[in-house]
Amino acid sequence: MAATDEVEPRAEAYPALWPVPTRWSDNDHYGYVSTATCCSYFETAINGWLMASTGLDIRTLPAIGIVAETSCRFVRELSFPDQLHVGLAVDRLGPTSIGYSLAIFREDSAGLLELAATGQFVHAYVDPETRRPVPIPPEIRSAASLLVSGEV
Template identity: 30%
Template sequence: MSVKERKRSDYVFFLDYRTRWTDNDMYSHLTNTVYNVLIDSVVNTYLIKHCGLNPTTSPSIALMVASQITFISQTSFPAVLDIGLRVNKLGNSSVTYECGVFERGMEDVRAVGGYTHVFCDSVNRRPMTMEKTFREGLEKLLVKEGPKL
């Protein structure tokens, strides 16, 4: 199955987003930067709520080292979106996320994107083994089989 065929059931965690007029570009669809904001928002919401991340006090930080997005069909204001999240790969110090962007009430994905985080010491910015609470939370999103982004 290609990422263009993703369905809601392919994702584990969801965050909703109510589009704004300013999210549209001159072609009346969401700008590219909005998709990146959506992906960043669902990932960091999950890390904060389910992995114990506190951006100001955690001993480690997650640095983005790679990102990509595949646009499938347009969406625009005033859509309400559901952003799905899953983990495609979980290493000792890194994680690769995949996100699906869906319009509320629709089963077909509008865009699929994601990025790779490397967990680093918050002071020296050097890779480190992922904290236990992060790993435990991210394992709940891990997809063991199937095509990857």
């Protein structure tokens, strides 16, 4: 959970918000959404946003983004049927990888967004056959550059 003296990121700090609804099966045995599921929300939001932004099925590009690193820090509990929005920002756009700063926001009963989790995510681009690093495809680089933000 967040320390009391930390400033929580706000939805407005993220260049894009991607909707991700919770599913019945997202709740674990204890009745809440687990860290592993939140990391899945991150991957869903990133890839969904990239496909919508490029107009391409990114799985058909000559390079694929594999998850090289991910982390999640809970701030508030999530549970089905919460409606979520994942905030997307790029904090590192390298030659072969993209580092994302992310946040999960839950809609409250008034439709306002409250922070539920923050995270980091790195896509490393590789050749689909050899799995060796390759440059980020230009379509992906162009879309990711729209998410570069110094605010998060």
